[in-house]
Amino acid sequence: SKYEYVKEFEEDDKLLRNVYILVRIDGKGFHKFSAAHEFAKPNDVRALNLMNHAARSVMHELDDILIAFGESDEYSFLFRKSTDLYQRREAKIVSTVVSLFTSAYVYYWSDYFQDSRRPLYPPVFDGRAVLYPSEVEVKDYFAWRQADTHINNLFNTSFWALGTDSKDKNEMLFTEFNTNYSKLPAIFRKGSVLLREQIPKEMHKDAIIPTLPETLPGSMSASASLTSSTSSTLEQSVPEPALESSGQVGSESTTPTSDRVAGTNNSALETKDDKKRSIDDEDEVDEDGDEPGSTAKEESGAVKRMKKGIVIDHIDIIGEKFWTGRGAYILAPEKKKKLRSK
Amino acid sequence: SKYEYVKEFEEDDKLLRNVYILVRIDGKGFHKFSAAHEFAKPNDVRALNLMNHAARSVMHELDDILIAFGESDEYSFLFRKSTDLYQRREAKIVSTVVSLFTSAYVYYWSDYFQDSRRPLYPPVFDGRAVLYPSEVEVKDYFAWRQADTHINNLFNTSFWALGTDSKDKNEMLFTEFNTNYSKLPAIFRKGSVLLREQIPKEMHKDAIIPTLPETLPGSMSASASLTSSTSSTLEQSVPEPALESSGQVGSESTTPTSDRVAGTNNSALETKDDKKRSIDDEDEVDEDGDEPGSTAKEESGAVKRMKKGIVIDHIDIIGEKFWTGRGAYILAPEKKKKLRSK
Amino acid sequence: SKYEYVKEFEEDDKLLRNVYILVRIDGKGFHKFSAAHEFAKPNDVRALNLMNHAARSVMHELDDILIAFGESDEYSFLFRKSTDLYQRREAKIVSTVVSLFTSAYVYYWSDYFQDSRRPLYPPVFDGRAVLYPSEVEVKDYFAWRQADTHINNLFNTSFWALGTDSKDKNEMLFTEFNTNYSKLPAIFRKGSVLLREQIPKEMHKDAIIPTLPETLPGSMSASASLTSSTSSTLEQSVPEPALESSGQVGSESTTPTSDRVAGTNNSALETKDDKKRSIDDEDEVDEDGDEPGSTAKEESGAVKRMKKGIVIDHIDIIGEKFWTGRGAYILAPEKKKKLRSK
Amino acid sequence: SKYEYVKEFEEDDKLLRNVYILVRIDGKGFHKFSAAHEFAKPNDVRALNLMNHAARSVMHELDDILIAFGESDEYSFLFRKSTDLYQRREAKIVSTVVSLFTSAYVYYWSDYFQDSRRPLYPPVFDGRAVLYPSEVEVKDYFAWRQADTHINNLFNTSFWALGTDSKDKNEMLFTEFNTNYSKLPAIFRKGSVLLREQIPKEMHKDAIIPTLPETLPGSMSASASLTSSTSSTLEQSVPEPALESSGQVGSESTTPTSDRVAGTNNSALETKDDKKRSIDDEDEVDEDGDEPGSTAKEESGAVKRMKKGIVIDHIDIIGEKFWTGRGAYILAPEKKKKLRSK
């Protein structure tokens, strides 16, 4: 139409190529939201697990996310340098991540806050993209966020434990308290890390291997918590939707509360243009090179039948240990072809 | 911490001052989403009303939105030239609008699709901001979107009516069909316009005066549809949550389906930083200058007791008539002081 | 070649459409440059006239410049809202303006500083583009720059006149001095304005009608100073290259010091892509509608035979008088077609 | 003043940190400019040397330029990743480079085109900045430009040699011609590379060690051409200003044609804000660790007394050989502190 010229006012917002794209989302006014919903102080495990669930949904949809880190009301998503998601259009990337996260947060609310059908009002998150050219900055970024977790949590925990902020009393108690700090659950002290790692092949790929057993609806039962080296018990009341859903693994149609549907063929973002690479299928090839048909040693050698899935843990990402060890694949050089070919 | 330098990689994305900011959101892969949820073809009134409800939530939170227009899976929001929302930071504005819209869409889902607690999977919207320097472009922008409504709807309606796309047959039928086209509900042919207009003071300010009576949960009953000049009946089954809620106007606590809470003191965005101007209170001053206390002629002169509220209509916004008439305030010059003072 | 992919790292830097583009250039380190070349303090008329000459060259090349304003070591150029110069690519526009200005500044140096072939070292200017959406801001922009001229000049003039900055003495003298301030040449007090106005047709279109007669090489002699309402004499020595060139008007080949060649067919910027609109030819049509051939009353009615040319003056551009009077055409609305058609 | 608010319309244009900044300038309409000045076809050594001289001036002023490459009417400047020049403001960087280059080009014109005082009209260059995150892209960038040199030169040389473009004839001759192509001067085939390398300490730091002896005014004589491994003689007439200036090394005041003044204390860009790092002084420290005072073996071991200076060569920068050998320092990792500290 003759009005179409207005479309040309849209500006090109393509992000520089070949640098890491980091998208951070943060709850808007969660000081109030957490109070309105009576979140446990200073850390509400339901709220954190719901955040983790929403983040998993984002990571599940967007294969180019290498790692995600969450704490409090925020989550950070790292995209691979070579991603061409939406041709790197900034508004598309940011708005999609923030919308998907928000959507999942409201969607899965009642699985974590089981006494209420939905929150008292619609929660909102903001989002932004930041570019990081090198590995150093990426590591420092995550160190920055995790250090923030420590600091805030240390402060908040002692603050709430004391129930007062009178200076003198505080200092003494603080010291004492500090010695007990390390006994707190890792999810509080270290936040949550979502990684793409090998999981048993028979495990549903939308399952998430939790550090805190049975806290995540649709997750595997405690016995599957292979990676959970830092788990601990929580004294505050923890919802147990897993009881409800754990028996349902494998029977999709009866699990309306699980987002596994999103993972298989009900993806919100699977359109013709943004065709999802069939990474899941590809990854289901046995690591040991077994023929797909040879299921003989299935029961005996379960560990050998693995595929890539999203796992969660609450570990140190400050310092080199993580990045050269378990997380080494994250910042490993990519093949060059992607860039040059076009 | 020593890691904080990474924050400085965030780029300044402030939008040029003193130009209109237009934010458009659009459902991602709604071709599939509409099919998965068996939306009526080509127009599903439940889906459209849910879109309208979500848009109203956005407009309710963000006072600087002058007008909004929706059709199909998209919505456009026009911010006043002088808005200083988030200091005009682009990512903040876009992500907040898209998050709030998405959140409300999932939140109010079951009020419109009453047979399901939530959608089959979390819906996602993308968003973008576009700058328009002058009134001409703003009008042309809305004309562009509404013309799009006409074209798509005309095509889709005839397409679905025919149930086939054989060329010869089509042409004949198309002509015939076209004559009946104007009998379609205005919401299909013209989309939805959200405006800030005077409404009776006793009406709850989160109510929305609908064109299609009783389709919007929490809205006033049909008798209140003052502005609905283009309403018509719909043959497809329409949900009637209004029956449920219409009796509850005034008794907030018992109306969990209404988002009115967001409007009073449960706003997702009402934080210290983004302090909402108390436009609602201000606007509740009587138009005729009555003292607040003088309620003598209250019953006799109800029309005089008005305040600003959000109303919906399905009218022509292509052409000058709207912009010089009912919509004249939208593009009226603002006072200059805002710009110069700083 | 296989290396060509690197070109795609270039970012799109198109400036928003339909807003004014203002390019300001400013001498780098002219504190030192003016000292090194012993500029008269506080105002050196040779230096100012060289700036004006360079600015004229820019305005001559780029037809979409509506007005230019200069003072001290800076110059501002206003482009029309609808300009499509280099498809509004920011780096192209800024770099071209700054390069052309710099080039002309060095090129014409010896015409103003006649005792030296070239400066002691190559002078440098920086440049930037700023967008202004409305007429209000444009006027305020120029008011800002001209107010700056006043303030600086007032301060500098009194400072240099006093030769000291001892507080007590200053205040007294300042008051006295101030009364004499208005006797200073307008070019010092008000800066320089370049405008596109009607000039006698027989006048070479590269001529510039000066306020200060005979100060600009290649300019018309004093008798042609039609517009010079604010001229005044200068006590400091003024170069008179005009003597040399004034007799040469009409005999192009013998005037190597004039940049008129740039205006006819030696333009630095006239390439196939950036085709210059033949505004000059077009404008040479008689204002009174005379047939091109009818040269009968040529001598008798000289004023009638006019064309557009660049003129200079040193007038108030603060306040409405200029913008509604002589400068009314500058901010007059443009025809809409430019925008919509594409 | 009350007008100052207009300054806030200036947008923040800081370039992403910790990536290479590449500034390329290119002559505007040099097809015409070269014709107007009767440049030798297809390569004019005076023109190329003037380009090189202007580029050297830029590199001399801006210490953060690591390497520069020139061919035809263009020049590319690579800034170190960590540069904080003008806080990485894009317009400042681009406009300054392009202005300085242009200024020097006009300034030194008559040293290369000795029969004319200045060009027929002021030449103009455009400029742009491009970001490159990694070493791969930087190398590929320069390979791209040098490959362009080859292709254009091969084509142009054969084209001009043939004097016609009749297809049949061309092909035959082209083959034959190609065999002689390698005998052309390297400056034509490979372009010009400006590097920062060790030069004898007694050599003036503004000297440039030329590949083509004595073509660059102010340069050292042929005997100093240490690095010139690819030099060759030129049949076309070459200006020899070096004769004039070669005897003058050491006697600054009598060498108006040299830009050495810019290097010492007449720098156009040396202002308080943009304080130039005293790299020159620092680099004048002997490489062999001699005490500054111990000048005993000065005469005997001249090669030991070296400092950093700008040298020129016409060598292959396509392929790894250059980047791992002579140019290895260019892309060597920088110390991290710069980034983190702030």
Ligand SMILES: Nc1nc2c(ncn2[C@H]2C[C@H](O)[C@@H](COP(=O)(O)OP(=O)(O)OP(=O)(O)O)O2)c(=O)[nH]1
């Ligand atoms: N009680 C409780 N509060 C939490 C928990 N997680 C987050 N919050 C609250 C504590 C903080 O007030 C808030 C997060 O801090 P922010 O800096 O993001 O502030 P807020 O979201 O209020 O404002 P913003 O819109 O992000 O600027 O959320 C939790 O598990 N329990």
Ligand SMILES: Nc1nc2c(ncn2[C@H]2C[C@H](O)[C@@H](COP(=O)(O)OP(=O)(O)OP(=O)(O)O)O2)c(=O)[nH]1
């Ligand atoms: N049946 C039905 N479909 C609708 C209705 N409203 C929207 N849709 C569908 C029709 C279109 O396929 C789709 C909107 O078109 P879009 O151009 O936005 O495409 P889509 O969302 O699939 O892809 P996108 O991610 O936006 O590029 O949504 C409705 O009321 N009824």
Ligand SMILES: Nc1nc2c(ncn2[C@H]2C[C@H](O)[C@@H](COP(=O)(O)OP(=O)(O)OP(=O)(O)O)O2)c(=O)[nH]1
């Ligand atoms: N004596 C004299 N000095 C002048 C004249 N015109 C300009 N200047 C000098 C005075 C100021 O020191 C300088 C202009 O001030 P700026 O704020 O532009 O500073 P400057 O160019 O030194 O630094 P910059 O690189 O622009 O930040 O040029 C003149 O006519 N006579």
Ligand SMILES: Nc1nc2c(ncn2[C@H]2C[C@H](O)[C@@H](COP(=O)(O)OP(=O)(O)OP(=O)(O)O)O2)c(=O)[nH]1
């Ligand atoms: N005869 C001759 N011509 C040269 C020499 N160096 C450059 N040129 C000319 C040849 C080309 O026509 C022109 C450079 O090509 P460009 O692609 O930069 O085109 P041009 O500058 O005309 O247009 P532009 O404004 O850059 O788009 O300069 C030379 O040494 N001798």
Ligand SMILES: O=P(O)(O)OP(=O)(O)OP(=O)(O)O
């Ligand atoms: O929101 P804060 O205070 O944690 O800090 P920030 O997110 O960097 O600030 P902003 O949201 O204003 O970008």
Ligand SMILES: O=P(O)(O)OP(=O)(O)OP(=O)(O)O
């Ligand atoms: O910007 P895109 O790619 O989403 O394209 P669009 O202008 O939204 O058009 P469409 O309606 O096809 O999404």
Ligand SMILES: O=P(O)(O)OP(=O)(O)OP(=O)(O)O
């Ligand atoms: O250069 P100044 O100090 O006159 O002020 P400015 O030009 O606005 O500052 P900058 O050159 O740093 O943009």
Ligand SMILES: O=P(O)(O)OP(=O)(O)OP(=O)(O)O
């Ligand atoms: O960016 P432009 O338009 O100058 O195009 P370019 O990449 O410089 O190519 P060319 O060599 O044709 O100017």
Ligand SMILES: [Mg+2]
């Ligand atoms: Mg924040």
Ligand SMILES: [Mg+2]
């Ligand atoms: Mg928050």
Ligand SMILES: [Mg+2]
């Ligand atoms: Mg937070």
Ligand SMILES: [Mg+2]
């Ligand atoms: Mg779209």
Ligand SMILES: [Mg+2]
């Ligand atoms: Mg869509």
Ligand SMILES: [Mg+2]
């Ligand atoms: Mg759509």
Ligand SMILES: [Mg+2]
């Ligand atoms: Mg400045």
Ligand SMILES: [Mg+2]
């Ligand atoms: Mg200056």
